[in-house]
Amino acid sequence: MHKVEVDVSEDLLKVNENLAKEVRQHLEDHGVRAVELLGSIGSGKTSIIEWIIREHGDEYSFAVLAGDVVSEYDERRFKRLGVPVVGLNTGRECHLDAHMVQHGLEHLEEEVDLDELDVLFIENVGNLVCPADFPVGAHERVIVVSATEGEDVVGKHPMIIREGDVLVINKVDLAEPCGVSVEKMVEAAREINPDIEIYRTSVKTGEGMDELSRRLLTL
Numbered sequence: 757m758h759k760v761e762v763d764v765s766e767d768l769l770k771v772n773e774n775l776a777k778e779v780r781q782h783l784e785d786h787g788v789r790a791v792e793l794l795g796s797i798g799s800g801k802t803s804i805i806e807w808i809i810r811e812h813g814d815e816y817s818f819a820v821l822a823g824d825v826v827s828e829y830d831e832r833r834f835k836r837l838g839v840p841v842v843g844l845n846t847g848r849e850c851h852l853d854a855h856m857v858q859h860g861l862e863h864l865e866e867e868v869d870l871d872e873l874d875v876l877f878i879e880n881v882g883n884l885v886c887p888a889d890f891p892v893g894a895h896e897r898v899i900v901v902s903a904t905e906g907e908d909v910v911g912k913h914p915m916i917i918r919e920g921d922v923l924v925i926n927k928v929d930l931a932e933p934c935g936v937s938v939e940k941m942v943e944a945a946r947e948i949n950p951d952i953e954i955y956r957t958s959v960k961t962g963e964g965m966d967e968l969s970r971r972l973l974t975l
């Protein structure tokens with residue numbers, strides 16, 4: 757069997773990396789901490805952000821950049837929480853890039869003064885492959901997988917696991933009915949990236965959510 761590997765142009769990656777640094781600097785100039793969530797569609801990214809905003813909206817000032825290929829579902833969900841949100845539709849692209857985030861921030865700044873924000877959540881497009889090479893300037897890259905995706909989901913996506921600061925294994929309430937061992941997912945992740953910090957959560961039951969929030973909101 758032939759294996760064909762496709763390299764994304766190094767120039768393109770370099771341009772993105774430089775823009776990501778600019779985004780990060782701009783956010784830091786205004787004292788904003790940015791947390792990016794990456795993972796498959798349905799893993800629970802929006803639910804996790806919603807939970808944190810509901811629980812901590814009194815203590816912190818939040819805003820969201822909601823990435824999606826075409827739809828506005830998530831943008832509407834965040835709007836219902838009353839936080840400033842900008843939707844970023846990528847069209848045919850399967851990931852956000854720093855350029856899009858820079859534009860998103862310009863729109864956000866029409867709505868809110870960055871100096872008044874504490875935390876910016878960036879929800880990337882639902883995909884565990886494409887975003888790996890495209891940092892967007894966030895302080896933390898949080899990979900969200902769910903127990904319902906099966907034990908192999910971690911081992912099948914080593915590139916993104918290597919890029920992550922934090923791994924969330926969500927929907928642990930459904931691990932048993934799905935016959936999935938969360939511990940095997942943890943082991944697979946540790947093998948790929950021994951430094952990644954791992955949280956086991958259920959947005960449904962609240963399990964692990966306080967610990968995760970504390971970690972993500974540490975300023």
Ligand SMILES: Nc1nc2c(ncn2[C@@H]2O[C@H](COP(=O)(O)OP(=O)(O)O)[C@@H](O)[C@H]2O)c(=O)[nH]1
Nearest residue numbers: 796797798799800801802803926927958959960
């Ligand atoms: N049982 C269970 N369902 C969850 C959990 N987290 C999210 N969901 C559900 O999974 C679906 C997809 O969640 P969503 O946050 O939209 O995923 P996203 O595509 O990653 O943003 C929704 O119906 C959520 O209610 C969880 O921990 N347990």
Ligand SMILES: [Mg+2]
Nearest residue numbers: 801802830879
């Ligand atoms: Mg979502």
